[in-house]
Amino acid sequence: xxxxxxxxxxxxxxxxxxxxxxxxxxxxxxxxxxxxxxxxxxxxxxxxxxxxxxxxxxxxxxxxxxxxxxxxxxxxxxxxxxxxxxxxxxxxxxxxxxxxxxxxxxxxxxxxxxxxxxxxxxxxxxxxxxxxxxxxxxxxxxxxxxxxxxxxxxxxxxxxxxxxxxxxxxxxxxxxxxxxxxxxxxxxxxxxxxxxxxxxxxxxxxxxxxxxxxxxxxxxxxxxxxxxxxxxxxxxxxxxxxxxxxxxxxxxxxxxxxxxxxxxxxxxxxxxxxxxxxxxxxxxxxxxxxxxxxxxxxxx
Amino acid sequence: xxxxxxxxxxxxxxxxxxxxxxxxxxxxxxxxxxxxxxxxxxxxxxxxxxxxxxxxxxxxxxxxxxxxxxxxxxxxxxxxxxxxxxxxxxxxxxxxxxxxxxxxxxxxxxxxxxxxxxxxxxxxxxxxxxxxxxxxxxxxxxxxxxxxxxxxxxxxxxxxxxxxxxxxxxxxxxxxxxxxxxxxxxxxxxxxxxxxxxxxxxxxxxxxxxxxxxxxxxxxxxxxxxxxxxxxxxxxxxxxxxxxxxxxxxxxxxxxxxxxx
Numbered sequence: 001x002x003x004x005x006x007x008x009x010x011x012x013x014x015x016x017x018x019x020x021x022x023x024x025x026x027x028x029x030x031x032x033x034x035x036x037x038x039x040x041x042x043x044x045x046x047x048x049x050x051x052x053x054x055x056x057x058x059x060x061x062x063x064x065x066x067x068x069x070x071x072x073x074x075x076x077x078x079x080x081x082x083x084x085x086x087x088x089x090x091x092x093x094x095x096x097x098x099x100x101x102x103x104x105x106x107x108x109x110x111x112x113x114x115x116x117x118x119x120x121x122x123x124x125x126x127x128x129x130x131x132x133x134x135x136x137x138x139x140x141x142x143x144x145x146x147x148x149x150x151x152x153x154x155x156x157x158x159x160x161x162x163x164x165x166x167x168x169x170x171x172x173x174x175x176x177x178x179x180x181x182x183x184x185x186x187x188x189x190x191x192x193x194x195x196x197x198x199x200x201x202x203x204x205x206x207x208x209x210x211x212x213x214x215x216x217x218x219x220x221x222x223x224x225x226x227x228x229x230x231x232x233x234x235x236x237x238x239x240x241x242x243x244x245x246x247x248x249x250x251x252x253x254x255x256x257x258x259x260x261x262x263x264x265x266x267x268x269x270x271x272x273x274x275x276x277x278x279x280x281x282x283x284x285x286x287x288x289x290x291x292x293x294x295x296x297x298x299x300x
Numbered sequence: 301x302x303x304x305x306x307x308x309x310x311x312x313x314x315x316x317x318x319x320x321x322x323x324x325x326x327x328x329x330x331x332x333x334x335x336x337x338x339x340x341x342x343x344x345x346x347x348x349x350x351x352x353x354x355x356x357x358x359x360x361x362x363x364x365x366x367x368x369x370x371x372x373x374x375x376x377x378x379x380x381x382x383x384x385x386x387x388x389x390x391x392x393x394x395x396x397x398x399x400x401x402x403x404x405x406x407x408x409x410x411x412x413x414x415x416x417x418x419x420x421x422x423x424x425x426x427x428x429x430x431x432x433x434x435x436x437x438x439x440x441x442x443x444x445x446x447x448x449x450x451x452x453x454x455x456x457x458x459x460x461x462x463x464x465x466x467x468x469x470x471x472x473x474x475x476x477x478x479x480x481x482x483x484x485x486x487x488x489x490x491x492x493x494x495x496x497x498x499x500x501x502x503x504x505x506x507x508x509x510x511x512x513x514x515x516x517x518x519x520x521x522x523x524x525x526x527x528x529x530x531x532x533x534x535x536x537x538x539x540x541x542x543x544x545x546x547x548x549x550x551x552x553x554x555x556x557x558x559x560x561x
Contacts, residue, residue: 054401054402055401055402056398056401056402056560057560057561058561074311074403074404074405074406075311075404076404077402077403077404078310078311078404080402080404082399082402083399084395084396084399085395085398085399088394088395088396088399089396090324090328090394090396092327092328092331092332093324093327093328093331097324097327101320101324102403104312104316104317104320105312105317105320105403105404105405106312106404107310107311107312128331144399148404
């Protein structure tokens with residue numbers, strides 16, 4: 001397959017902002033019809049990567065191609081759909097007007113009425129965007145990404161801050177859009193969102209691709225538990241070697257933190273080894289905590 | 301491997317895109333009428349309060365025409381500096397602005413739409429003072445002179461358009477609002493748009509000659525009334541136009557470099 005057929009081809013891309021290296025020699029190819037989730041904590045480099053694909057910024061080194069063309073040329077972006085970052089819509093324009101305005105940039109846009117219907121915005125057609133709720137704005141923003149019938153859609157945190165119902169409406173719309181043959185790339189720092197949308201997951205942190213694998217595999221790697229406990233002096237060294245522990249840290253308060261994919265195993269080992277722990281707590285690790293554990297493990 | 305989608309890929313023609321940007325830019329402006337209403341009404345009010353009561357001016361066809369021409373220049377100048385200066389600075393602060401850059405259109409349709417929008421408001425801004433002049437003064441000039449004057453007042457507005465763009469691309473929206481005010485009123489006074497330059501002391505008259513507002517005023521008053529056109533007017537206008545065209549280009553590139561490098 002040549003780069004001409006690839007919706008996204010990123011080769012050895014480095015991008016700095018002053019001293020910060022946002023992307024460090026990143027390569028990524030997205031094939032036609034894929035539904036890819038870019039997963040990583042805030043500041044990982046996801047948004048920078050998308051801004052390169054959208055033609056908003058230039059890489060310092062390496063090449064970015066969208067369907068084989070430089071996305072900084074307008075013609076290359078005719079097959080690309082994206083959403084306004086944040087919920088920044090022109091407040092004085094009406095919903096139908098914004099859809100019409102954006103749609104007119106494409107040769108064969110979805111009729112405004114149809115699009116509003118798909119996204120449940122028909123009743124709001126004449127509302128000025130300044131008078132919409134956050135969730136309604138998000139729906140409109142995602143609708144704008146698909147108004148031009150693009151072959152590739154990139155969405156940056158599409159449902160951040162939405163309630164459960166609104167989130168499901170958007171996910172359904174995106175899944176049916178993907179089912180119609182389009183390639184979809186979604187960034188998120190919510191595992192749940194990636195889980196709902198992606199078939200392939202690319203984990204990014206500190207400007208590096210940490211993992212690039214099918215959803216199931218990634219889920220197994222980031223689904224971690226955080227076990228914390230207090231411990232008498234002299235026993236700390238025994239924790240790191242414990243079965244199932246990926247990472248061992250001591251908090252400033254003196255509590256020991258163990259990251260593990262299998263909390264049951266850790267607790268059984270603790271008891272089995274007769275380690276005198278107190279005040280045990282187990283909870284699901286946040287994605288960020290899981291990432292940190294993964295990153296350190298791989299760096300070690 | 302999956303077959304590629306081979307839809308013909310063509311972009312929308314430039315004039316159509318420019319018109320789309322013009323149309324929605326105009327709609328956005330018209331939805332917040334306070335932004336333009338004050339600018340539009342000020343010249344007519346100035347005419348009403350300062351010219352109409354003076355019978356020596358208002359009763360004289362040529363003097364009244366000259367006074368109207370001065371305020372018409374002010375109308376175009378203030379509309380240009382305010383709509384471009386504040387408009388561009390505000391748009392740059394909106395997250396919608398970078399989004400528009402991801403659409404399949406270069407920067408030019410937006411720029412052309414913006415200029416068409418500003419031109420429309422400048423033309424609309426000419427209506428109130430002309431109406432006051434026609435209805436409440438003896439101002440009277442032949443129709444061909446009238447058309448020539450309108451054409452020239454719009455052309456003489458170009459350096460102010462560029463001053464507005466420079467402010468808009470260089471500054472934040474707060475700073476742009478303040479600077480636009482600071483630029484417009486002194487330029488108007490010193491350019492003889494409120495009081496005729498004949499009343500100026502010698503030093504101010506000399507200084508005034510080098511201002512774009514004075515040059516624009518001389519050009520339009522000359523077209524409207526047949527008064528002599530000072531030889532300085534066209535070179536001064538041209539000089540400011542070239543200088544601010546360069547500054548606009550610099551400001552635009554600097555902004556691009558910061559936000560879209």
